[in-house]
Amino acid sequence: MSLLTIENLTKAYPGVVANNDVSLEIGRGEIHALLGENGAGKSTLVKAIYGLVKPDAGKMTLNGADFEPANPSAARAAGIAMVFQHFSLFDALTVAENIALGLENPPPQAQISEDVRKVSDQYGLPLDPEMIVGDLSAGERQRVEIIRCLLQDPKLLIMDEPTSVLTPQEVTILFETLRKLQSEGTSILYISHKLEEIRALCDNATVLRLGQVVGTCDPRRTSARDMAELMVGMALQITSKSGKPLGDVALRLSNLTAGAPHQFGTALKHISLEVRKGEVLGIGGVAGNGQDELVAALSGEMKVGAQMVVMGDIPIGALPPNKRRAMGLCAAPEERNGHAAAPDMTLVENALMTGATRLSLTRNGFLQWDKARAFADAIIETFDVRTPSANNTARSLSGGNLQKFVIGREIMQNPDVLVINQPTWGVDASAAASIRQAILDLANNGAAVVVISQDLDELMEISDRFAALNEGKLSEPRPTQGLTMEEIGLMLGGAHGMEVAHVDA
Amino acid sequence: MLMLEKRSNPSRGWTYASPIVAVILTMILGGIVFAILGKPPLETIRTIFFDPLFSEFAWFYRPQLLIKGAPLVLIAIGLSFGFRAGVWNIGAEGQYIMGALGAAAVGLAFYPTDSWIVFPLMIIAGTLSGILWAMIPAVLRVKFKTNEILVSLMLVYVAERFAASMALGAMRNPDGMGFPGSRNLSQYPSAANLEIFAGSGMHWGVVAAFIAVIFAYVTLSRHILGFQVRLAGQSPRAAAFAGVNPARLILICLGISGGLAGMAGMFEVAGPLGQVNVGFNVGYGFTAIIVAFLGRLHPVGILLAGGLMALTYIGGEIAQSNLGLPSAAIQLLQGMLLFILLMVDVLANYRIRFAAGEK
Numbered sequence: 078m079s080l081l082t083i084e085n086l087t088k089a090y091p092g093v094v095a096n097n098d099v100s101l102e103i104g105r106g107e108i109h110a111l112l113g114e115n116g117a118g119k120s121t122l123v124k125a126i127y128g129l130v131k132p133d134a135g136k137m138t139l140n141g142a143d144f145e146p147a148n149p150s151a152a153r154a155a156g157i158a159m160v161f162q163h164f165s166l167f168d169a170l171t172v173a174e175n176i177a178l179g180l181e182n183p184p185p186q187a188q189i190s191e192d193v194r195k196v197s198d199q200y201g202l203p204l205d206p207e208m209i210v211g212d213l214s215a216g217e218r219q220r221v222e223i224i225r226c227l228l229q230d231p232k233l234l235i236m237d238e239p240t241s242v243l244t245p246q247e248v249t250i251l252f253e254t255l256r257k258l259q260s261e262g263t264s265i266l267y268i269s270h271k272l273e274e275i276r277a278l279c280d281n282a283t284v285l286r287l288g289q290v291v292g293t294c295d296p297r298r299t300s301a302r303d304m305a306e307l308m309v310g311m312a313l314q315i316t317s318k319s320g321k322p323l324g325d326v327a328l329r330l331s332n333l334t335a336g337a338p339h340q341f342g343t344a345l346k347h348i349s350l351e352v353r354k355g356e357v358l359g360i361g362g363v364a365g366n367g368q369d370e371l372v373a374a375l376s377g378e379m380k381v382g383a384q385m386v387v388m389g390d391i392p393i394g395a396l397p398p399n400k401r402r403a404m405g406l407c408a409a410p411e412e413r414n415g416h417a418a419a420p421d422m423t424l425v426e427n428a429l430m431t432g433a434t435r436l437s438l439t440r441n442g443f444l445q446w447d448k449a450r451a452f453a454d455a456i457i458e459t460f461d462v463r464t465p466s467a468n469n470t471a472r473s474l475s476g477g478n479l480q481k482f483v484i485g486r487e488i489m490q491n492p493d494v495l496v497i498n499q500p501t502w503g504v505d506a507s508a509a510a511s512i513r514q515a516i517l518d519l520a521n522n523g524a525a526v527v528v529i530s531q532d533l534d535e536l537m538e539i540s541d542r543f544a545a546l547n548e549g550k551l552s553e554p555r556p557t558q559g560l561t562m563e564e565i566g567l568m569l570g571g572a573h574g575m576e577v578a579h580v581d582a
Numbered sequence: 583m584l585m586l587e588k589r590s591n592p593s594r595g596w597t598y599a600s601p602i603v604a605v606i607l608t609m610i611l612g613g614i615v616f617a618i619l620g621k622p623p624l625e626t627i628r629t630i631f632f633d634p635l636f637s638e639f640a641w642f643y644r645p646q647l648l649i650k651g652a653p654l655v656l657i658a659i660g661l662s663f664g665f666r667a668g669v670w671n672i673g674a675e676g677q678y679i680m681g682a683l684g685a686a687a688v689g690l691a692f693y694p695t696d697s698w699i700v701f702p703l704m705i706i707a708g709t710l711s712g713i714l715w716a717m718i719p720a721v722l723r724v725k726f727k728t729n730e731i732l733v734s735l736m737l738v739y740v741a742e743r744f745a746a747s748m749a750l751g752a753m754r755n756p757d758g759m760g761f762p763g764s765r766n767l768s769q770y771p772s773a774a775n776l777e778i779f780a781g782s783g784m785h786w787g788v789v790a791a792f793i794a795v796i797f798a799y800v801t802l803s804r805h806i807l808g809f810q811v812r813l814a815g816q817s818p819r820a821a822a823f824a825g826v827n828p829a830r831l832i833l834i835c836l837g838i839s840g841g842l843a844g845m846a847g848m849f850e851v852a853g854p855l856g857q858v859n860v861g862f863n864v865g866y867g868f869t870a871i872i873v874a875f876l877g878r879l880h881p882v883g884i885l886l887a888g889g890l891m892a893l894t895y896i897g898g899e900i901a902q903s904n905l906g907l908p909s910a911a912i913q914l915l916q917g918m919l920l921f922i923l924l925m926v927d928v929l930a931n932y933r934i935r936f937a938a939g940e941k
Binding site: 376377378397398399402408410412415416417418419420421422426429430431433434439442443444446469470473 | 591592804805806807809812813816817819820821822823824825827
């Protein structure tokens with residue numbers, strides 16, 4: 078008998094049907110993958126199971142009984158637990174205190190600490206309950222969330238994109254834990270768009286597209302490519318590199334060192350690298366290891382020693398952002414809303430934001446709105462940004478569409494050096510492929526590109542050389558050709574000093 | 583259950599309608615307050631909002647509207663730059679006082695020389711005095727990260743003490759038989775800020791206010807400075823990424839607001855007010871904060887809001903003398919107006935939903 082069945086579930090929001098007649102079945106002790114692009118309806122479906130959303134129609138059955146959770150605590154009481162993609166933890170509290178905050182009727186602190194030790198031992202999730210969460214790595218934070226769920230003894234554990242913040246070694250630990258849970262009869266609903274992971278871990282997969290189930294498959298017997306095409310609904314474009322010889326050094330960092338700009342920031346330590354014309358340098362690493370700071374030092378938001386950043390043979394480390402843009406260095410930070418784009422401004426104004434310098438969108442300080450509008454329209458057209466018009470505010474766009482706009486805005490300024498943090502974060506597979514192709518095209522035309530990403534597959538696909546950023550230090554860049562995942566994991570600093578799980582299932 | 587849901591694009595209709603709705607709601611609630619005070623509500627509202635414009639004595643009140651409105655608009659325009667950028671100059675009253683003092687010092691120094699140059703020099707002196715006074719909170723914020731709200735506000739009280747000491751000391755009228763207060767500048771032709779058309783209320787300060795409105799409109803909608811001001815206010819991080827220098831922006835915003843407040847002080851001391859005296863400031867600098875927000879920090883909106891606020895001042899005076907309405911009731915009405923506007927404003931950015939069942 079199956080644990081959870083969903084029959085003909087439908088949920089509509091104004092203007093969009095998020096789930097249309099979705100049916101799904103999860104067996105006991107099954108790891109079930111839920112696949113789909115952004116906006117396919119995965120989140121809505123999961124929220125319905127977790128009691129955050131009330132479906133318009135359809136029926137859910139848990140353990141043979143009708144299941145209609147009115148809110149998350151009802152869902153938890155029924156044995157559903159969820160680990161969200163974004164952690165809800167308090168940095169200033171200890172692991173045990175954070176866990177206590179998430180429980181309905183928390184036992185005394187000492188009891189929780191003991192429980193945490195027990196569960197962490199049992200499932201191979203090393204974690205000290207007395208540690209302050211602010212000092213933990215992303216992988217360890219995720220363990221806090223997982224242990225919080227496990228303390229409730231769930232029958233179904235929902236995991237939303239759990240590996241997006243983990244190093245390969247941490248992923249291994251997580252998979253061991255999940256398999257152990259599975260062997261004990263816990264079912265897992267695993268949401269991801271990383272197909273190789275799903276192939277390695279899951280028993281069954283349900284693929285959603287535009288709110289509808291478009292197929293189910295056994296991921297162990299289906300190729301990643303077939304699943305991707307099922308997800309996207311068309312053949313995927315494959316990015317191509319030209320293999321042209323590289324040119325002169327376009328950007329050189331020499332011993333780039335800078336203090337942390339704020340309390341939870343990361344100091345940059347002795348970063349040196351060279352990027353040549355026509356080259357794509359990929360920088361991997363878990364978020365919070367200095368990515369934001371490195372982008373700020375390159376874009377000019379954070380001033381550093383003049384000689385630390387050199388473009389061609391001109392030291393630019395102390396120049397402000399617009400002087401660097403004028404010289405041909407463009408950047409796209411990770412956070413779209415409020416950093417790369419102003420959410421309450423129109424796309425025209427957002428186009429003007431970084432385009433003014435290189436595209437002369439001003440004359441004597443006066444804005445040339447017609448030119449700015451033409452630039453915005455060109456970005457929208459070239460990068461297929463879905464929006465009614467350029468006069469819409471940035472915040473009215475979906476994350477993926479705004480990402481296309483932001484990346485397009487920088488690429489269309491035709492920079493000599495481009496720095497991008499997380500180019501395809503939250504972008505669906507086909508749009509991600511076209512963004513990657515645009516980056517490669519820019520490099521083929523002689524630009525030097527630095528791509529910072531947590532998606533290792535993406536970095537392997539587009540970069541010529543790879544380096545890892547760990548606690549503000551950059552490893553020696555190595556050619557991506559022939560680099561194995563194990564080597565990359567070691568470059569990323571191992572699993573942050575954690576041994577691989579000692580699971581004795 | 584009533585729920586607020588953020589609109590993805592602010593409603594254009596509500597952006598324009600909310601000030602009007604706010605004024606009407608203020609009239610209704612004000613009427614209730616007046617009724618509780620034992621005054622006839624309809625007549626009081628009519629006296630405040632309509633008599634200055636349409637009664638048989640309107641010929642006397644209408645010029646007063648320009649005289650009261652000009653300094654409000656001038657100061658509010660300056661404040662709107664900072665408020666948009668997230669630079670909170672609360673001390674325009676102090677910059678207004680210092681502007682008046684600086685201008686009066688120049689005018690009195692030239693007395694009784696007869697020359698066309700005196701008046702322009704006073705405008706420059708008044709403006710510069712306001713800028714310099716505003717530079718104190720600006721520089722402290724840029725250099726030491728002090729809070730400009732507190733510093734600029736506290737400097738108002740310093741400026742008031744300074745004005746009193748001037749009125750009693752250095753600037754006291756030597757022919758004034760020992761009374762406090764300076765010579766009357768409006769009776770010194772080279773320094774006087776006279777009406778351009780007699781009886782119209784149209785003095786040079788009114789002209790300056792209109793110019794400021796146009797200047798602000800063009801800057802905010804067509805110039806990179808206005809764009810940077812808006813960007814910095816909405817998303818400071820995006821502004822830094824776009825290359826906006828925050829320190830420079832703070833200095834510019836406080837400079838503009840201080841300068842225009844100082845200029846307003848100059849036109850007042852040389853015209854409608856005439857002289858420097860103890861406690862000569864009447865709170866234009868503070869009321870202008872309401873005007874700036876009532877006009878949704880938009881130049882044209884500020885122009886209309888300044889007119890409306892001047893109307894409540896004059897109407898309030900009429901209601902005070904004709905109906906015996908306490909002056910505090912007028913201030914209450916002005917405060918209510920801002921408060922209600924902020925409430926109604928929510929509708930421009932959020933939509934109300936009646937959600938049933940869901941928690």
